[in-house]
Amino acid sequence: xxxxxxxxxxxxxxxxxxxxxxxxxxxxxxxxxxxxxxxxxxxxxxxxxxxxxxxxxxxxxxxxxxxxxxxxxxxxxxxxxxxxxxxxxxxxxxxxxxxxxxxxxxxxxxxxxxxxxxxxxxxxxxxxxxxxxxxxxxxxxxxxxxxxxxxxxxxxxxxxxxxxxxxxxxxxxxxxxxxxxxxxxxxxxxxxxxxxxxxxxxxxxxxxxx
Amino acid sequence: xxxxxxxxxxxxxxxxxxxxxxxxxxxxxxxxxxxxxxxxxxxxxxxxxxxxxxxxxxxxxxxxxxxxxxxxxxxxxxxxxxxxxxxxxxxxxxxxxxxxxxxxxxxxxxxxxxxxxxxxxxxxxxxxxxxxxxxxxxxxxxxxxxxxxxxxxxxxxxxxxxxxxxxxxxxxxxxxxxxxxxxxxxxxxxxxxxxxxxxxxxxxxxxxxxxxxxxxxxxxxxxxxxxxxxxxxxxxxxxxxxxxxxxxxxxxxxxxxxxxxxxxxxxxxxxxxxxxxxxxxxxxxxxxxxxxxxxxxxxxxxxxxxxxxxxxxxxxxxxxxxxxxxxxxxxxxxxxxxxxxxxxxxxxxxxxxxxxxxxxxxxxxxxxxxxxxxxxxxxxxxxxxxxxxxxxxxxxxxxxxxxxxxxxxxxxxxxxxxxxxxxxxxxxxxxxxxxxxxxxxxxxxxxxxxxxxxxxxxxxxxxxxxxxxxxxxxxxxxxxxxxxxxxxxxxxxxxxxxxxxxxxxxxxxxxxxxxxxxxxxxxxxxxxxxxxxxxxxxxxxxxxxxxxxxxxxxxxxxxxxxxxxxxxxxxxxxxxxxxxxxx
Numbered sequence: 001x002x003x004x005x006x007x008x009x010x011x012x013x014x015x016x017x018x019x020x021x022x023x024x025x026x027x028x029x030x031x032x033x034x035x036x037x038x039x040x041x042x043x044x045x046x047x048x049x050x051x052x053x054x055x056x057x058x059x060x061x062x063x064x065x066x067x068x069x070x071x072x073x074x075x076x077x078x079x080x081x082x083x084x085x086x087x088x089x090x091x092x093x094x095x096x097x098x099x100x101x102x103x104x105x106x107x108x109x110x111x112x113x114x115x116x117x118x119x120x121x122x123x124x125x126x127x128x129x130x131x132x133x134x135x136x137x138x139x140x141x142x143x144x145x146x147x148x149x150x151x152x153x154x155x156x157x158x159x160x161x162x163x164x165x166x167x168x169x170x171x172x173x174x175x176x177x178x179x180x181x182x183x184x185x186x187x188x189x190x191x192x193x194x195x196x197x198x199x200x201x202x203x204x205x206x207x208x209x210x
Numbered sequence: 211x212x213x214x215x216x217x218x219x220x221x222x223x224x225x226x227x228x229x230x231x232x233x234x235x236x237x238x239x240x241x242x243x244x245x246x247x248x249x250x251x252x253x254x255x256x257x258x259x260x261x262x263x264x265x266x267x268x269x270x271x272x273x274x275x276x277x278x279x280x281x282x283x284x285x286x287x288x289x290x291x292x293x294x295x296x297x298x299x300x301x302x303x304x305x306x307x308x309x310x311x312x313x314x315x316x317x318x319x320x321x322x323x324x325x326x327x328x329x330x331x332x333x334x335x336x337x338x339x340x341x342x343x344x345x346x347x348x349x350x351x352x353x354x355x356x357x358x359x360x361x362x363x364x365x366x367x368x369x370x371x372x373x374x375x376x377x378x379x380x381x382x383x384x385x386x387x388x389x390x391x392x393x394x395x396x397x398x399x400x401x402x403x404x405x406x407x408x409x410x411x412x413x414x415x416x417x418x419x420x421x422x423x424x425x426x427x428x429x430x431x432x433x434x435x436x437x438x439x440x441x442x443x444x445x446x447x448x449x450x451x452x453x454x455x456x457x458x459x460x461x462x463x464x465x466x467x468x469x470x471x472x473x474x475x476x477x478x479x480x481x482x483x484x485x486x487x488x489x490x491x492x493x494x495x496x497x498x499x500x501x502x503x504x505x506x507x508x509x510x511x512x513x514x515x516x517x518x519x520x521x522x523x524x525x526x527x528x529x530x531x532x533x534x535x536x537x538x539x540x541x542x543x544x545x546x547x548x549x550x551x552x553x554x555x556x557x558x559x560x561x562x563x564x565x566x567x568x569x570x571x572x573x574x575x576x577x578x579x580x581x582x583x584x585x586x587x588x589x590x591x592x593x594x595x596x597x598x599x600x601x602x603x604x605x606x607x608x609x610x611x612x613x614x615x616x617x618x619x620x621x622x623x624x625x626x627x628x629x630x631x632x633x634x635x636x637x638x639x640x641x642x643x644x645x646x647x648x649x650x651x652x653x654x655x656x657x658x659x660x661x662x663x664x665x666x667x668x669x670x671x672x673x674x675x676x677x678x679x680x681x682x683x684x685x686x687x688x689x690x691x692x693x694x695x696x697x698x699x700x701x702x703x704x705x706x707x708x709x710x711x712x713x714x715x716x717x718x719x720x721x722x723x724x725x726x727x728x729x730x731x732x733x734x735x736x737x738x739x740x741x742x743x744x745x746x747x748x749x750x751x752x753x754x755x756x757x758x759x760x761x762x763x764x765x766x767x768x769x770x771x772x773x774x775x776x777x778x779x780x781x782x783x784x785x786x787x788x789x790x791x792x793x
Contacts, residue, residue, distance in 0.1 A: 101288030101695070102670070103556045103586060103613050104644075106345075108371050108399065109503070110556070136289065138373060145324070145348070146294045185376060185402040185427060203401055 100134075107136065139205040141169040141176075152199060158191050165207055179206045220246050230255050249273060256280070257715050259321065260740065263769035264302045268309035275314045276340070277306060281321035283718050283763055284668075285693055287345060290720055290761070292746060294776045297321045301774075307334035315340035322346070328353030332360035340366040350375035351402065359384040365418075366394040379404040379427075385412050394421035398447050398478065403427040413439045423447030426480045431459050434466035441469045448478030451505070455485050468492035477501035477526075484511040494518035498545075501526040503552050509535045509564075517542045523579075526550040529565040529586065536569030540576025548582040549573055556586070559614055567594040574601040582607040589620040590647055595629025599636040608633055609644035615671040615696075618648040625649055631656030634664070641688075644668035654678035658685020666691040676703040683707035693718040700758075701728035712738045716765035720744075724762050726782075727755035732764070733783020740767050741782040742775075750780070 135152045148168055155161040158178070166173045178190040182201040190198065190205075215223075224247055227233050237247040253276040256262055268274075281297025299321045306313060313335045323346045331338065338361045351374060357367065358381055379402040385392075392412065397404070406428070413419060419440050428436075428449030437443070453459055463486065467473070473493045482505040497519045502512060503526045512527065513535040519525075522543045527535075529551055539546065551569070555562060567590045574580060580602050590612050599605070619626055626647040634640060634657050641663055645653070649672035657664070658681035665688055673679070680703035682692065692714065700723035711717055711732075726743065733741035744761040747753070771784060 099615065099696075101285065101290045102615060103553065103611055104288045104670075105553065105556050105586075106287050106371065107289070107373075109552060140375065147347070148293050149289070181376065181401065185379070 110136075135199070137202060137204050139165055139168075139207065141165075141171070141207045142209055144169060150205070152202070157195060158198075162190075165205070169207060171207070171209075175210050176207045177210050179208060180204065181206075217246060221250050224250055228253075252276060253315075254278065258765050258767075259297060259299070259302065260769065260772055261715070261765060261767045264305035264309075266768065268305060272309075274310055275312065276317075277302075277310070277313065277315070278317040278319075279321060280319045283693065283716065284320075284691070285695065285718055285720070286320055290695065292744065292776075292778060295744065295779065296772065296774055296776075298774055299323050300327050303327045303330050303334075307331075311335065312337055314338060315342075317342040317344075318346055319344040320346065322348040323353070324348050325350055325353035325356070329356040332356045335361075337363055339363050340368075342366065342368040342370070343372050344370040345372065347373040351377045351379070351381040351400070355381035355384045358382070359386070362386075362389065363391055364389070365391055366421075367392075368394055368396040368421075369399050370396065372399050374400055376400060376402040378402060382412070383408040387411075387415075390415050391418065392416040393418045394445075395419070396421065396423040396447070397425050398423040400425045401427070406432055410435060410439060416440070417442075419443065421445040423477060424449045426450045429453065430463070430483075430486060434459075434462040437466035437470060442472055443470055444472050445475040445499075446470070446473060446478075447476070447501075448480075450481045451479045451486060452481040452483040453486065455483065460486060460489060464489040464492065471496070473497065475499035475501075479505040482507045482511075484508075487511055487515050490515065491518060495520050497522055499524040503528055503550070506530065506554065513538050519543060521545055524548040524550075526552070528552050528554045529561075529563045530554055531569070532564045533566055533569040533572070534564070536565075537572045537576075540572040544577060545579060546573070546577040547579050549577075549580065550584040551586055553586040553613060556613060559588075561588045567591060570594070571597050571601075574598040579604075581605055584609040584611075584644075586611045586613060588613050589617070590626060590629070591619045591621045592624065592626055592629035592632075593621070595626065596632040599633040603636045604639065605633070605637040606639050607642040608637065608640060609642065609668070610646055611644065612646040615646070616648045617646075625652070627653040627656065631660075634661040639663055641665040642667075645672060646670060648672075650674050651678040651681070654681040658682055661686050663688050665689065667693070669694045669697055671696045673697045673699060676700050679703035680706060683710045690715045692716075694720070694722060696721040698723055701725055704728060705732065708732055708736055711764055712736065712766050714766065716763065718761070718763050720761035723758045725756050725758055726753065729759060729762055729782040730755070731783070733781065735783075738766050738768070739764055740772065740784075742772075743780045743782055744778060745780075746778045750778075 136149045137152055138147050139150050140147045150161070150165060150168070152161070155164065162176065162178050163173050165178065166176050179187050180190050180198070181187050181203045183203065185203075187206070220243070224233075224236065227236060230253070233247060233251055237244045248270050250273065251271045252274060254267060254271060254274050255278045256267070257280050259279045259281050279299065279302060281299070282291050282295060285291060286295070297320055299318055307330055311334065314337050316331060316338075317340070323343060328349055331341070341357060341361075341364070354367075354374070357364070379400075382397075382404040385408075393416075404425075404427070409428070413422065413436055420443060422436070422440060422443055423445070424436075424447055426449050430449070430451055430453040433448055437446070467490050470493060473496050476490060476493070476497060476499070479502055484507045487507070494515065495518065498521055500516065500519055500522055502516070505512065506528065508530055509532040512531050516522070516525065516527070516531070516535065517538045520542060523545050525539065525543070525546060525548070527550070531539075531551065549570075551565065565587055567587060570583065570585050570587070571594050574597070581604055583605065584607075587610075590610065618624055619629070627650055630643075630645055630649065630653050634643070638660075640661060643657075643661065643664060643666070645668070651674045654673060654677070657667070661667075664686050667682065667686070667689060669692075676699055678697070679694070679699040682689070683703060684707055694717075697719075699719065704724060705728055729741050729743050732739065742763040743759045744763060745759050747760065771781060775781065
């Protein structure tokens with residue numbers, strides 16, 4: 001079965017011709033502009049060999065609120081540790097954040113690392129630009145079969161967390177109460193311990209109807 | 211020409227064929243062999259649960275004793291497949307409960323398994339023996355209780371990295387007192403504490419117990435009790451391996467380990483207190499498999515132990531092992547076949563540990579039987595890759611993850627095309643490859659030219675144009691699984707190689723440049739494929755056809771349309787009855 005290309009499809013890779021030419025060895029990097037952020041360099045067609053991580057974040061079109069990648073817009077001002085200059089190639093102490101599923105390490109293994117990170121940085125507030133490392137935990141809603149996941153690093157308080165979770169399952173903030181399972185396997189009502197300790201010990205969440 | 215062998219003879223001959231590939235080959239020789247073979251096939255493996263309907267399977271193979279299914283695509287492990295996508299095993303369980311009442315074994319990977327499924331399994335199969343769930347989710351400890359309480363002939367309960375809703379640890383106490391057939395129990399992924407006395411009694415009345423992998427809640431002080439009850443163990447996983455340093459605890463643990471003369475595999479080791487590691491020394495020389503990937507201890511402590519494991523074939527560690535540790539391994543562990551090095555701190559760009567490409571080069575030099583590598587590191591060079599490939603042309607699985615996306619050769623700042631090219635050129639038996647670092651279309655040209663035995667390829671943040679994808683699809687004759695993320699591959703290569711997709715199990719592409727229009731065209735033209743567009747944006751129907759989709763998952767299928775898709779999945783080019791939608 002032959003497929004004829006150029007069949008009423010406009011290509012998003014504007015730099016290639018409409019006939020697929022196997023002899024064409026130009027290495028051009030087609031640029032996809034997302035609506036998220038205006039990219040004002042004019043060197044799109046001559047992308048340097050080593051692309052800084054920032055550029056690729058623009059190409060990720062996943063707009064799921066829960067999986068929201070680190071919004072790089074906030075990073076370019078201020079000089080916190082771990083900031084990235086948009087044109088630099090390698091920066092010391094930079095965090096790999098904002099790219100979902102990278103590096104490809106399974107959730108059970110990430111938890112081991114987070115526990116380590118959590119115990120070291122427990123004292124600091126999330127002042128490093130928040131969300132630069134993601135911390136996904138599973139959340140169940142009583143009565144609903146399919147669980148969701150939430151990135152706890154997007155929150156700094158129980159209130160925002162419960163609001164987000166309630167919305168996610170289509171419930172009202174006042175109709176739910178949040179419980180969590182800690183490191184020891186016990187289920188506890190959320191809100192009694194300081195947020196930092198909560199983050200260090202949490203394994204998963206469950207939302208109950210009030 | 212009628213077959214001249216009596217059926218009984220043929221059946222006997224076929225009974226020696228265990229691999230599905232061989233059985234498939236035999237079944238197409240002639241009609242009578244097809245018939246003969248289908249009646250005596252005992253094990254079925256379905257690599258994609260949506261590729262075939264369970265009724266078709268049951269109709270063709272009526273005497274099956276063991277079913278293995280896989281559900282979600284591999285990238286689901288890394289959060290790339292949204293919740294609720296699919297992989298629901300329930301419809302399969304319903305059918306096989308009806309069709310295979312004498313089923314003995316179920317193995318599931320990346321599937322959604324509910325408590326209802328587990329209850330159905332526990333009540334439908336009188337001779338049920340083996341349940342293995344890998345990376346599954348959707349069930350709770352209540353479901354486990356049902357299995358444990360009702361499956362009188364259970365031999366294997368193996369939960370590998372599952373996400374279980376933990377209502378309590380009481381499930382373990384549901385094993386009846388009369389139950390003595392347990393051979394393998396893996397509960398390492400569970401978080402809840404089980405009753406230790408129930409566990410101890412279970413172990414004591416299980417003379418055939420060979421594998422026991424505990425969860426984190428079983429304290430170190432109790433390990434010796436269990437080991438004394440089960441000195442016949444072959445595969446043991448500890449719980450949290452930490453305790454106050456007490457000589458009496460240490461010596462009873464060391465004694466207990468030394469009583470295990472058949473021990474071949476050790477794992478567990480969460481939260482290690484280094485002083486307790488040497489308690490395993492007496493069994494080090496017996497070990498063929500060692501998993502220390504949860505042991506957050508430093509190199510010297512790790513190396514001291516691993517360096518004594520002269521017969522080690524499989525090693526899984528964190529990058530705390532460092533280059534020095536790997537160097538020791540390259541000298542001491544001459545039988546090493548598989549090396550896995552996970553990152554201790556994956557989300558930091560800079561290394562806190564001295565693990566570089568050099569560690570892998572040493573192991574490739576020193577370990578002549580090394581075949582399988584999964585290695586996370588922060589720098590790589592073409593020359594290192596070339597050395598590795600020349601040292602180890604016998605590699606069959608090479609997965610390299612350089613933590614920083616698109617990182618070049620750190621010495622020359624060039625792409626790593628030549629290095630990976632050397633891997634595919636020298637390692638002619640390579641069946642699995644995962645690449646990372648800075649890569650242009652050139653590496654795909656090498657792959658298409660040389661990687662003729664490649665079965666599975668994983669690509670991320672690589673390539674320049676459709677030419678890259680075209681090289682892979684047109685050149686890799688044995689390719690069955692291809693997964694791609696964040697690469698500038700679009701419609702052209704995909705459409706030009708559409709027929710190849712029917713000879714593959716599946717293709718995953720996310721954050722690439724494949725358009726809605728191309729997906730629709732592919733779905734319309736290729737009846738043997740499901741082209742699933744996975745896209746969570748709102749107002750999908752009003753997005754222009756030339757817009758790239760978020761994710762597309764394409765797989766061959768004889769079972770037609772899926773009827774369990776969530777609202778963000780569209781099967782393109784087919785209407786709801788599985789007929790082509792030519793609009």
